[in-house]
Amino acid sequence: MRAPLCCCASSAISLPSLFLPSPFPRNPSPRPARSLSVSTTEPEVSEEASAKPLRRRRLILLRHAESALGDRFTKGRDHDRPLSKAGRTDAISVSYKLQQVGWIPELILSSNATRTKETLQIMKEHAQGFSEAEVYFIPSFYSVAAMDGQTAEHLQKAVCEYSRDEILTVMCMGHNRGWEEAASMFSGATVELKTCNAALLEATGKSWMRPSL
Template identity: 30%
Template structure:
């Protein structure tokens, strides 16, 4: 059994004249990452490996989750191929994971994230929002044999905010 915890980076800022890769989180992004990650504490998640796009907004989102979930001891890698918007690289990164990894956490970008969860999960999500989390359980023993699985959780910032 393989589990994928996939997180779209939190809301980024367009305030500064930076390349897309360097864009930071905005205030809402920091608040949402804090809110969502703290809510996940009750799920008792324990990834074996954390992979993040090396884009500033993704790695900052990952660092907030890692700190709040006390994942500092978990192996974490920045992977440039996760700076992917179409999904081809995302899928390749997942399929090339070591099979000793059973619980994989990934921080990345749309449209790759939404495409992935709709292809490999069993619940259609029109758009995974910024800082959205989707957990998918796949009944395979090898990542290279990844097949459609069961979506076991969707958690979006709007689910946690009072109206």
């Protein structure tokens, strides 16, 4: 099998402005970057499968919008913190911006924390196409984001488990520090994700695949 094709970040969305930088540089440090991989060849495939065209596949890594501080509603549980007023406004803005650049997910994988659920609900209400996406809430997205070096591999496995070849755009919603770490590892560059920021990654291949790590 040929080496998998690495995803590189083609753009990044942050608030209040939309930034469209050049592609991130590959491997700026000696440490090799793990990447969400897209297979350009498949082992032991049928003639029908081998005839699949190369298609552009896109991954959105979105950090939840700003959450409220204090335990008035949560009884001290970080998992249950709702969005702040500013966070709700930012969720509307980022949904419009993703729509403007044409990055509408067909599959959404999200942490089940209250702030990510509320971010997603607002986006579904304000951006065309979001309500048609398949949605899965994955509890481990909340916990893995706090573990050093674990998030990128966890996201790889989740995307491969829930996606299908015909799905071309996937959005994963979660938390720092894991989401910044994963975006940096996938792109081979240092990526900063403030609340309600998104890293946009893409590659061309025949299918999603679970890479050998």
